[in-house]
Amino acid sequence: MNIIEFLKVPIFQRxxxxxxxxxxxxxxxxxxxxxxxxxxxxxxxMHFGLLGGAIGLAxxxxxxxxxxxxxxxxxxxFGPLSDRLKLDTxxxxxxxxxxxxxxxxxxxxxxxxxxxDVFSLFTGSILTLTSNDxxxxxxxALIIVLFYVIFYKEIQLIFYDSDQAEWLGVxxxxxxxxxxxxxxxxxxxxxxxxxxxxxxxxxxxSAMSAMRLAKNFKQLILLTSLFGILTTxxxxxxxMVFDFPSGATITLTGVLILLISLLTQK
Amino acid sequence: xxxxxxIELNNAFVGYGDVTILKNLDFKVKIGxxxxxxxxxxxxxxxxxxxxxxxxxxxxxxxxVFDKEVAWGRDNTWLRSQIGYVPQNHNKGNFPxxxxxxxxxxxxxxxxxxxxxxxxxxxxxxxxxxxxxxLEDMMHHDCKALSGGQTQRLNIARALVRKxxxxxxxxxxxxxxxxxxxKLDATISNIxxxxxxxxxMISHDKAHAIxxxxxxxxxxxxxxxxxxxxxx
Numbered sequence: 001m002n003i004i005e006f007l008k009v010p011i012f013q014r015x016x017x018x019x020x021x022x023x024x025x026x027x028x029x030x031x032x033x034x035x036x037x038x039x040x041x042x043x044x045x046m047h048f049g050l051l052g053g054a055i056g057l058a059x060x061x062x063x064x065x066x067x068x069x070x071x072x073x074x075x076x077x078f079g080p081l082s083d084r085l086k087l088d089t090x091x092x093x094x095x096x097x098x099x100x101x102x103x104x105x106x107x108x109x110x111x112x113x114x115x116x117d118v119f120s121l122f123t124g125s126i127l128t129l130t131s132n133d134x135x136x137x138x139x140x141a142l143i144i145v146l147f148y149v150i151f152y153k154e155i156q157l158i159f160y161d162s163d164q165a166e167w168l169g170v171x172x173x174x175x176x177x178x179x180x181x182x183x184x185x186x187x188x189x190x191x192x193x194x195x196x197x198x199x200x201x202x203x204x205x206s207a208m209s210a211m212r213l214a215k216n217f218k219q220l221i222l223l224t225s226l227f228g229i230l231t232t233x234x235x236x237x238x239x240m241v242f243d244f245p246s247g248a249t250i251t252l253t254g255v256l257i258l259l260i261s262l263l264t265q266k
Numbered sequence: 267x268x269x270x271x272x273i274e275l276n277n278a279f280v281g282y283g284d285v286t287i288l289k290n291l292d293f294k295v296k297i298g299x300x301x302x303x304x305x306x307x308x309x310x311x312x313x314x315x316x317x318x319x320x321x322x323x324x325x326x327x328x329x330x331v332f333d334k335e336v337a338w339g340r341d342n343t344w345l346r347s348q349i350g351y352v353p354q355n356h357n358k359g360n361f362p363x364x365x366x367x368x369x370x371x372x373x374x375x376x377x378x379x380x381x382x383x384x385x386x387x388x389x390x391x392x393x394x395x396x397x398x399x400x401l402e403d404m405m406h407h408d409c410k411a412l413s414g415g416q417t418q419r420l421n422i423a424r425a426l427v428r429k430x431x432x433x434x435x436x437x438x439x440x441x442x443x444x445x446x447x448x449k450l451d452a453t454i455s456n457i458x459x460x461x462x463x464x465x466x467m468i469s470h471d472k473a474h475a476i477x478x479x480x481x482x483x484x485x486x487x488x489x490x491x492x493x494x495x496x497x498x
Binding site for chain 1: 319321342343346351353359360361362363364367368371372374375378379380381384406407408409424
């Protein structure tokens with residue numbers, strides 16, 4: 001089949017729409033991870049997703065729905081917890097990361113979850129998206145775009161100098177926690193699209209590439225979004241044409257863009 | 267009666283938990299005066315700034331700014347319009363932002379905020395301030411591309427863009443080479459005169475403090491140990 005024929009099939013149509021929306025918007029949350037240096041937190045959230053997936057599989061529910069719920073819950077707790085307990089988020093992240101993955105493995109073992117089901121949590125597939133998944137992605141994409149548009153100045157100020165932002169009266173913690181929550185939801189979606197082990201491809205790589213090239217916030221947003229769309233859509237089309245697994249191909253496209261940005265750095 | 271003080275702390279105590287940092291401090295800065303604060307680490311210099319900025323509450327005593335009593339926990343919108351604060355020079359990380367935007371955003375909460383975009387006037391003031399601190403040519407550059415001295419002048423611009431009447435400088439010239447320090451001093455003197463600012467500067471360098479200030483206050487263990495006028 002060529003690309004035009006592929007695009008007549010509903011699952012491919014859904015995959016293409018999802019890849020444009022997710023790639024263009026969820027990548028923007030990678031900026032949050034890079035700027036706030038939250039790599040440990042995103043790692044912990046990803047493991048929470050695995051724990052949620054494990055619970056889902058063990059209970060016979062949809063593992064990804066439970067995964068998204070688990071990540072959303074965890075991301076709601078991370079910011080406020082770190083403020084209240086005066087612990088750095090990295091430490092909390094590491095604590096939850098090891099704990100959640102250990103429980104997940106216990107659950108896999110005790111519930112006798114088939115290895116292939118466990119494997120699918122790790123690899124994901126954009127081609128298994130349902131209409132409900134697509135609706136969820138649409139709503140999430142819209143919320144992310146609106147959030148960045150409405151709080152454009154405030155986000156910029158918090159990213160640049162959160163101390164000054166706080167002193168000027170910007171609700172720094174609230175905005176940061178809201179961004180963290182959206183990041184959590186996006187990591188859940190990324191689990192579905194590229195799998196738990198490759199979420200960085202969707203969330204982080206584009207922001208890292210754009211960070212190297214952008215000279216101001218507007219450029220950063222536009223480049224991140226553009227790289228995100230190129231990563232997911234390019235990866236998806238490649239995988240269809242060459243019959244490669246979609247998650248891995250999307251990830252490799254993101255890696256390739258990062259490599260090019262490293263070589264052409266300003 | 268006309269009160270000639272820009273800032274006035276009376277009988278001020280400040281502490282964290284059981285530790286009292288500032289003890290029974292009486293500290294005044296006259297309108298238009300340039301006061302440098304010297305003292306060893308832990309003497310309470312930064313704590314004094316944090317108290318004036320209402321980042322830390324007083325456990326006892328009062329603070330008046332232009333004869334108006336202010337206190338931690340109250341709405342400090344007014345205070346933010348009166349005081350510009352330049353924290354110690356530190357690396358702002360890897361976030362790309364233009365010099366112009368970084369400066370303009372210093373006006374957040376004064377004339378624009380959530381749904382109100384910066385006006386032409388905001389942008390005019392930003393350009394004016396960048397001209398005064400000699401960064402006009404770098405306006406569209408990424409802040410990461412600035413040298414140490416330029417970054418410090420940017421930090422001053424970001425405080426000054428709110429058009430405050432008081433400027434707090436926390437060791438502005440630390441980590442700068444001699445040439446950058448000289449340029450920064452010229453900028454500080456220049457803005458002080460041009461905007462008729464009252465300035466409080468924390469310093470580690472006595473000679474540097476003398477060259478800029480009208481008065482030098484030595485803090486030791488949270489108390490004023492010495493208060494000396496600098497002859498003209």
